[in-house]
Amino acid sequence: MSTAVVTVNRGVFRGLNLRQKTLLMIGLTSLLLLTIVVSSVSLGEESLQTDFSSKNLSPSTEHPFGTDWMGRDMFIRTVKGLGLSIMIGAFASTISTILAVILGLLSSAGKTADSFVSWIVDLFLSIPHLLLIILISIGMGGGATGVIIGVAFSHWTGLTRVVRVEIKQIKTQEYIHISRNLGKSRWWIATKHIFPHLIPQILLGTILMFPHAILHEASVTFLGFGLSPHEPAIGIILSESMKYLSAGYWWLAFFPGLSLLIVVLAFDMIGDNLGKLIDPKKAHE
Amino acid sequence: MCLKGENISFGYKRNNLILNNVNISVDRGEVLGLIGDSGSGKSTLCKILAGYENNHKGNVIIDGKKVPSKGYNPVQLVFQHPEKAVNPKWKMKDILNEGHIVPQDILDSFGIKKSWLNRWPNELSGGELQRFALARSLSPETKFLIADEITTMVDAITQAQIWNIVLDIVKELNIGVLVVSHEKNLINKLCDNVVYLDAINSVN
Ligand SMILES: Nc1ncnc2c1ncn2[C@@H]1O[C@H](COP(=O)(O)OP(=O)(O)OP(=O)(O)O)[C@@H](O)[C@H]1O
Ligand SMILES: [Mg+2]
Numbered sequence: 001m002s003t004a005v006v007t008v009n010r011g012v013f014r015g016l017n018l019r020q021k022t023l024l025m026i027g028l029t030s031l032l033l034l035t036i037v038v039s040s041v042s043l044g045e046e047s048l049q050t051d052f053s054s055k056n057l058s059p060s061t062e063h064p065f066g067t068d069w070m071g072r073d074m075f076i077r078t079v080k081g082l083g084l085s086i087m088i089g090a091f092a093s094t095i096s097t098i099l100a101v102i103l104g105l106l107s108s109a110g111k112t113a114d115s116f117v118s119w120i121v122d123l124f125l126s127i128p129h130l131l132l133i134i135l136i137s138i139g140m141g142g143g144a145t146g147v148i149i150g151v152a153f154s155h156w157t158g159l160t161r162v163v164r165v166e167i168k169q170i171k172t173q174e175y176i177h178i179s180r181n182l183g184k185s186r187w188w189i190a191t192k193h194i195f196p197h198l199i200p201q202i203l204l205g206t207i208l209m210f211p212h213a214i215l216h217e218a219s220v221t222f223l224g225f226g227l228s229p230h231e232p233a234i235g236i237i238l239s240e241s242m243k244y245l246s247a248g249y250w251w252l253a254f255f256p257g258l259s260l261l262i263v264v265l266a267f268d269m270i271g272d273n274l275g276k277l278i279d280p281k282k283a284h285e
Numbered sequence: 286m287c288l289k290g291e292n293i294s295f296g297y298k299r300n301n302l303i304l305n306n307v308n309i310s311v312d313r314g315e316v317l318g319l320i321g322d323s324g325s326g327k328s329t330l331c332k333i334l335a336g337y338e339n340n341h342k343g344n345v346i347i348d349g350k351k352v353p354s355k356g357y358n359p360v361q362l363v364f365q366h367p368e369k370a371v372n373p374k375w376k377m378k379d380i381l382n383e384g385h386i387v388p389q390d391i392l393d394s395f396g397i398k399k400s401w402l403n404r405w406p407n408e409l410s411g412g413e414l415q416r417f418a419l420a421r422s423l424s425p426e427t428k429f430l431i432a433d434e435i436t437t438m439v440d441a442i443t444q445a446q447i448w449n450i451v452l453d454i455v456k457e458l459n460i461g462v463l464v465v466s467h468e469k470n471l472i473n474k475l476c477d478n479v480v481y482l483d484a485i486n487s488v489n
Contacts, residue, residue, distance in 0.1 A: 175370055178370055181362070
């Protein structure tokens with residue numbers, strides 16, 4: 001009985017070990033993000049009807065994030081915007097990951113291929129992300145595709161390096177030599193020995209890319225080079241709200257901005273915790 | 286039939302040769318001992334003979350022919366640290382059967398227990414892992430075994446046990462063995478002949 005009391009006294013988390021705590025954190029944060037995406041998809045157009053009788057209302061219990069100059073509920077606009085951001089982030093991160101894995105694998109194919117990959121990584125690193133995204137986005141004619149491709153093509157470099165180094169490191173392992181001596185082909189070794197080691201790193205890399213992708217999408221859209229003004233994007237909400245800040249409608253920018261920050265931090269937290277699970281020793285580097 | 290290293294020269298760094306013009310030869314069925322000071326290049330020579338290291342001068346030859354770089358290598362190397370010789374993410378049964386399905390009688394003679402097969406490598410001791418490494422390398426296609434300090438991690442009784450099994454199998458399959466060890470007694474007991482690396486290595 002005394003142990004039960006102690007457990008209760010020390011809070012809910014104390015009963016769990018570090019691994020369970022980490023898993024719980026990952027689960028809860030993922031649930032939050034999933035809820036945002038699902039609600040943003042299931043909220044129809046009618047939820048954002050203009051209602052001029054209730055425009056520019058400050059936050060209240062009925063409209064927790066207030067309303068805008070057309071009487072639209074800012075909470076719903078924010079949820080829709082966040083959902084869109086997360087989905088664009090997901091697309092961009094996935095494309096980025098695929099690029100990174102292909103180039104990482106390519107770099108292990110030979111010396112020439114390796115120098116080529118290093119050269120192209122350095123080339124992309126020498127251009128500022130934002131500039132690169134804007135250029136690609138304009139080149140692709142703007143819109144969601146432009147932003148996704150722009151973000152995807154500017155974020156693969158980090159993971160490519162990780163994959164490249166990881167493959168190099170595994171290839172020097174004795175059991176790879178042994179596998180070759182047992183008559184296994186390069187392809188067999190790549191799929192059975194090397195690739196399984198890469199999966200956690202790839203997963204982690206993708207999730208850590210998310211916050212960058214989301215923030216970059218928002219800033220490019222904010223600057224007017226990204227999603228079109230018809231889309232319910234956070235970047236659009238923020239740039240519109242700038243016009244109304246001087247009129248004292250602070251909630252138009254404050255809540256959407258804060259929510260975006262929370263989502264970004266949530267992804268960062270998932271990434272951090274996942275990193276601890278995958279490699280407890282490296283988590284503090 | 287014999288395994289020959291002809292005029293082998295090698296250095297990890299460009300101007301620092303570790304092996305210079307080394308000639309060595311092991312017959313099938315022969316058990317040859319290789320001794321030498323620590324750091325003299327015994328392990329390096331083993332790696333070259335087994336094809337792990339390719340940037341060397343000179344040739345590794347079986348019956349007058351170069352060992353092909355693809356396919357099953359008739360020269361198998363087993364070394365000191367079995368925990369490095371296994372993929373930590375594989376179950377022991379997959380590790381054991383990576384090259385060929387190891388027959389039950391070999392498992393029995395090495396004393397490999399059924400219950401070990403479903404474990405992960407970190408759940409076995411060094412000596413237990415080494416039995417797997419040896420069983421895996423002694424297939425019917427193996428013609429030469431290079432044993433680089435394979436029993437340094439176990440006690441004297443286990444050492445004798447493991448070597449008895451290896452010598453039995455090697456005799457049955459007519460495999461030639463190169464034994465590297467610091468223990469003179471062991472070498473004298475096991476080997477038909479002994480070479481001293483410094484005597485065949487003209488590095489100064
Ligand atoms: N991967 C490597 N890179 C650079 N130098 C190395 C490498 N491996 C070994 N050496 C060096 O090559 C020399 C020979 O090493 P090797 O391991 O072949 O010696 P050894 O005779 O097996 O020694 P021991 O009896 O201690 O096992 C040593 O001086 C060592 O420092
Ligand atoms: Mg050695």
